[in-house]
Amino acid sequence: MRHQKKKKFGKNIDHRRKLLRTLASSLVLYERMETTYANARAVRPYVEKLITKAKTPTLHVRRQLLVDLTRNATAKTLEVLGPKYMTRPGGYVRLTKLNNPKDGLSRVVVELVE
Numbered sequence: 001m002r003h004q005k006k007k008k009f010g011k012n013i014d015h016r017r018k019l020l021r022t023l024a025s026s027l028v029l030y031e032r033m034e035t036t037y038a039n040a041r042a043v044r045p046y047v048e049k050l051i052t053k054a055k056t057p058t059l060h061v062r063r064q065l066l067v068d069l070t071r072n073a074t075a076k077t078l079e080v081l082g083p084k085y086m087t088r089p090g091g092y093v094r095l096t097k098l099n100n101p102k103d104g105l106s107r108v109v110v111e112l113v114e
Contacts, residue, residue: 007042020046025073027093028081032111037097040108044093051092054082081112088113 009016023043026033028050035043050068053061054077065074085092091113098107 007038009038009042021068021070024050024068025070027110027112028069028073028077032109034098034107034109037095037106037108040095040110043110044095048090048092050077051081051085052090054078055086057082 009019011019019039020043023033023035023039024047027043027047046068050065053064057078062074062078065077069077081092094111094113096109096111098109100106
């Protein structure tokens with residue numbers, strides 16, 4: 001069987017974790033960011049799982065989110081985003097492709113759905 005393969009981005013595991021953590025924290029804090037298509041595809045399920053966890057605001061969930069996000073992003077996720085998306089079953093992140101620049105690197109706007 002061909003199972004889903006994880007993207008490695010040419011980085012070791014620690015660098016990948018740090019990359020996902022900073023991308024997710026930026027997305028939570030600013031609710032919109034511009035990045036590459038590969039990074040956007042990697043951060044989308046990461047953030048959606050964190051927002052789903054934040055729907056139940058307990059101490060255990062706060063500690064789990066602190067592992068994956070910065071302190072300010074964790075607070076915003078629990079206090080703002082969790083209650084905001086309480087009735088929504090999923091699909092909190094939207095990817096919108098931008099025009100391709102001359103260097104061929106595809107750019108994407110990643111934003112939280114209203």
